[in-house]
Amino acid sequence: MEERNLRVHKNHILENGFTIINTVFSEEEIEKITDIIKNIDTSKENFRKSEDLFAIRQFFKEIPEITDIIFNDNLKKMINGIFGERYFMVKSIYFDKPENSNWYVAYHQDLTISVDKKINLQDFGPWTTKQNQFAVQPPLDILENMYAIRIHLDDTDENNGALKVVPKSHSKGIYRPETIDWTTETEEICNVKKGGIMIMKPLILHSSNRTTNGKKRRVIHIEFSDRELPEELKWSERLN
Known part of the structure; x- marks a missing residue:
């Protein structure tokens, strides 16, 4: 992608909190990715399986x-051109919402x-601990x-x-979903093609509906930061 286009996407994210770029991965690359995921041992503790959801936490640690x-x-x-060269990966998770999934996610920010x-x-x-994995809400500037x-591994x-998002909500600090004023805010649905990506600011208010068309929705979600954490605290999945 040309630098000019990267700038357009960067500006769109800074202003609206998200952007969509299709055709980042070829059909062949998506096939390779899905084949590897299909063939892994899913009995480990970082794997979560239910009728509504299959998830792999610490995705790159599990499938290097x-x-x-x-x-x-x-x-x-795209990472260098849109985020900047100082950014590194800090979290990865794979979600598979199966065809009959009734998984619904209400509006929230990733905090x-x-x-x-x-x-x-x-x-x-506050802190949360799940299966020896630690999560914390950091200061707002992080x-x-x-x-x-x-x-996106599927259309x-x-x-x-x-995902449905509230554009520009990423720049309003901690924004409680129950305080959304729909007379001034708008909602946008983020359609993404198979092999495409959505880039978003974790502070954007986002939600997703149940599946109604009997089609899978498989997504690899990766988070990036350019900040070192204070004292002896470290990002659990840091990858440069």
Whole structure:
């Protein structure tokens, strides 16, 4: 992608909180990715399976062989051109909403980061711990500087749980969903083609509906930061 186009996307994210770029991955690359995921041992504790959802936490730690396919030249160029060269990966998760999934997610912001331990630090909290994984709400400036990339392994629209967002809500600090004033705010549905990506600021208010068209929605969600954490606290999945 040309630098001019990268600038357009960067400006769109800074202003609106998100952007969509289709055709980042070829049909062949998507096939390779899905084949690797299909053939993994899903009995580990980072894997979550229910009728409504299959998820892999710490995705790149669990499937390191997939890293080079996903961080292809195309994606690296986008990360450097849109985020900046100082950004590194801090979190990864794979979601599969099956065809009959009734999984519905209400409007929310992503307010926590994944870290290696729980320690008392000023301005860090509340904390949650799941299966020995630690998440904490950091100071606002850390959240404001983060980006997330969602890689779509299927065509996604409003009928199979595409994300809905409130444009510009990422620049309003901590924004409680119950205080959304729909007389002034708008909602946008983020349709993404198979092999495309959505880039978003984690602070944008976002939600997704249940699947109604019997089609899968598989997404790889990766978060990035350019900030080092204070004292001995570390990002749990840091990857340069």
